Amino acid sequence: MSLLGIENLARPEIEAILNRAKDFQNSTAKLDTLRNRLLVNLFFENSTRTRTSFEIAAKRLGADTISITASASSTSKGESLVDTLNTLGAMRPHAIVMRHAASGAPHFLARYLPTPIINAGDGTHEHPTQALLDARTILDNRPSLEGLRVAIIGDIAHSRVARSNVHLLSKFGANVVLCGPAPLLPPQLAKLAPDVSLTYDIREAIQDADVIMMLRVQLERQHETPFPPGDYFKFYGLRPDHLLLAKPDVIVMHPGPINRGREISSEVADSKRSVILNQVENGIAVRMAVLERVMGA
Numbered sequence: 563m564s565l566l567g568i569e570n571l572a573r574p575e576i577e578a579i580l581n582r583a584k585d586f587q588n589s590t591a592k593l594d595t596l597r598n599r600l601l602v603n604l605f606f607e608n609s610t611r612t613r614t615s616f617e618i619a620a621k622r623l624g625a626d627t628i629s630i631t632a633s634a635s636s637t638s639k640g641e642s643l644v645d646t647l648n649t650l651g652a653m654r655p656h657a658i659v660m661r662h663a664a665s666g667a668p669h670f671l672a673r674y675l676p677t678p679i680i681n682a683g684d685g686t687h688e689h690p691t692q693a694l695l696d697a698r699t700i701l702d703n704r705p706s707l708e709g710l711r712v713a714i715i716g717d718i719a720h721s722r723v724a725r726s727n728v729h730l731l732s733k734f735g736a737n738v739v740l741c742g743p744a745p746l747l748p749p750q751l752a753k754l755a756p757d758v759s760l761t762y763d764i765r766e767a768i769q770d771a772d773v774i775m776m777l778r779v780q781l782e783r784q785h786e787t788p789f790p791p792g793d794y795f796k797f798y799g800l801r802p803d804h805l806l807l808a809k810p811d812v813i814v815m816h817p818g819p820i821n822r823g824r825e826i827s828s829e830v831a832d833s834k835r836s837v838i839l840n841q842v843e844n845g846i847a848v849r850m851a852v853l854e855r856v857m858g859a
């Protein structure tokens with residue numbers, strides 16, 4: 563079964579993945595759950611964390627993996643996406659992890675290929691395993707998601723991380739505040755889920771927050787006039803004084819890559835409140851749980 567997004571994933575399935583991921587935390591043991599199974603990692607966009615953590619997760623479960631980056635493949639020779647995927651499908655992998663700049667690309671291919679597809683980020687649409695690892699990280703710091711105040715701040719318009727997180731958090735009764743400058747925060751985002759509100763004011767977003775999730779300004783996804791970088795940090799960069807507005811035990815998250823001095827100050831990124839590296843660690847545990855579910859016997 564494919565994993566294409568959080569929007570259509572039922573609560574019990576999410577809970578099962580998050581619980582299973584807990585079993586894989588704090589261990590680097592190599593298991594043989596997925597022995598003789600092949601995972602293909604197909605990345606049409608840059609990635610550090612997501613690609614390596616899928617690879618490590620697969621290896622820890624005993625699977626064989628190959629990773630293909632689009633610039634090194636035949637897509638740069640004019641092969642269509644369907645032909646590339648059919649070629650890889652003919653090599654009979656047990657699953658394909660795929661990242662693509664076009665929203666909906668993995669959904670389109672999942673309809674044509676019998677191989678399960680795991681979406682590792684499609685355009686500005688969804689990034690389901692990121693939302694799952696974020697939920698795992700929040701739950702390592704809070705007993706439940708219900709009633710939490712989560713501020714997601716930055717380039718919301720172009721963020722698949724924000725969309726997947728909004729879907730997941732609202733399924734579990736968290737209150738999400740989306741915050742960013744007007745050009746990066748279109749009003750229709752309030753309709754993503756019932757418990758979502760919008761503000762252009764970072765202080766209002768952070769007030770009483772349990773979780774602050776910072777996002778990068780994703781210039782490579784901005785196909786309209788790019789957002790001018792100028793005063794961004796002054797108005798939307800997270801600084802130590804902001805944290806005083808939040809709950810005392812607030813956690814600061816960021817999916818990475820972080821741009822120090824752009825959306826987050828070094829003091830905050832490296833502070834005790836930051837769980838950014840815990841997110842990276844949980845990325846492996848959560849992806850192990852996902853691969854086991856998708857590729858397991």
Ligand code: NCD
Pocket residue numbers: 611612683689692722723777778780817818819
């Ligand atoms: C995110 C992505 O690619 O959507 N990164 C990630 O997967 N950790 C966020 C980003 O690119 O800023």
